Amino acid sequence: MGHKSRFTFRTHGGVTAGEEWIYDGDQPLARLECVTIEQPEQNLRYFDRNLKPVNLRDLRLSPGGRPLVSGVQMFWNLAPGIITSELVEVRTEGQESDRLVLTVITADPGGVATSTRVLTLSFDDESCSYVYDFSAHLRLHSPEVFDLADGDVSLDDEGVRFEYCDPWYCDVPAPTVEFSGMWPKRYSHLLAECGDGTVWQMPLNHMATGIPSPQSFVPDGLFVLAHEPGNNPAFQFVGDTAGRTAVGVCNWGYDIHLSARYSRDELYSSPPPPPRFRIRLCPDETTRDLLARAAPVPPIEYLGFAELPLYERTTSFEKGLRLDRPSPGPTDPWPWLPRGDGTDWCRTQGRSGQCSLKISKDSTGSSEWLMDRESDGAWTQNWTAATGFRVTVFAKTEAVEGRGSFLALRWATFNYPQRFPYVSSQKLTGTCDWTELQVEIHGPAPPDISAVCLILRQDGSGTTWFDDLEVTPINHLPSSERVHPPNG
Secondary structure (H helix, E strand, O other): OOOOOOEEEEEEEOOOEEEEEEEEOOEEEEEEEEOOOOOOHHHHHHOOOOOOOEEEEEEEOOOOOOEEEEEEEOOOEEEOOEEOOEEEEEEEEOOOEOOEEEEEEEEOOOOOEEEEEEEEEEEEOOOOEEEEEEEEEEEEOOHHHHOOOOOOOOOEOOEEEEEEEOOEEOOOOOOOOOOOOOOOOOOOEEEEEEOOOOEEEEEOOOOHHHOOOOOOEOOOEEEEEEOOOOOOEEEEEOOOHHHHEEEEEOOOOOEEEEEEEEOHHHHHOOOOOOOEEEEEEOOHHHHHHHHHHOOOOOOOOEOOEOEEEEOOOEEOOOOEEEOOOOOOOOOOOOEOEEEOOOEEEEOOOOOOOOOEEEEEEOOOOEEEEEEEEEOHHHOOOOOOOOEEEEEEEEEEEEEEEEEEEEEEEEEEEOOEOOOOOOEEOOOEEEEEEEEEEEEEEOOOOOOOOOEEEEEEEEEOOEEEEEEEEEEEEEEOOOHHHOOOOOOO
């Protein structure tokens, strides 16, 4: 006998009326959330534009299964500063039935638009999957706002695009470094049935998001996260939504942007045609078939590098990330990124092996190897006020002139990279054999911090090799701030 669903929308009690959840019997399936989002998540996911977003969180796609989709936005992001972010009303139909309808109405504070997002939840016996069927209705009270010759949003020959959803996955990416209690790595690819009939693929490695992403889909086409048997979530684009939808992928991979294209006449229609999409499980055989039929990954380069050195907390810079392949091992590490002239991943000279990060140039300016994702804002263990870092690296120089070569750390906030100063080691000039450089940075971190930046820098001409990096998280508070256990 197949699964028989009995859906309810419930409010949990606590100190006050609290969380709102969708249930199937006694199994929680998803949570409707409208809360203030703190940093660093606010800056990462909302770019500081939507402080109290309305989201459906932690969607389960199978009875007894774990959550597979971390968040689905129940609002429109029409332009910078025009987001239907204010919750107006929530309605439900079909309590205690096998078909629940949840309607969420939001509006932008300025009165430009009103969103009516309708979710119809059911269960599909054939695929043993819950089906979350969304219709994204939009009423533009002033379409003239978007009918501009220039500005933040403008019509062109293909019309105007509005972002109707910005969903995130669970467990993607994997941790950027290994640590005790980390979540497991589960997925390696994104797959899509494009409007021209081809199958698109993107390996999950943080850097492949520069490849062209799908700009349309075949009718009822799929966008799939692959491949963990029995747990591959799919977005399915229904009717004419498939032809007008484009997908973009953020460079950490968990975050995809769904936008719909509208012509000028549709912009002024009342209302424009609503996007309709479903979230459901993709059968394993379908996922395998898509991966087998996928077009090759196009060549990917970052400033001329097809492969970049991986970041690890203890490293001699021997491991690399091929930008056209999924990241190797149990993590999804960030790579070191080159900035400026003369940066090279040296494979012929090092302190403890044959590899090092090298800067060699005749110019007098600065060049760096940079890693800016060491943080609880980029998928490592959580920080506390006492969290800091001790970093050591060995450097060798040859005829370095200018301000010299050094190791540096700095606090970092994503999208605001210049906000905090460098904390630097000693600076090496001239010709020096392998010399240990060390820097410490101590908590508590400044407000809104997302990460610590690691910087290997040469300021001036000459050549520097950096090798044998070690990064150690430290927990330290001044003695006056330490908490002492009571005598017992």
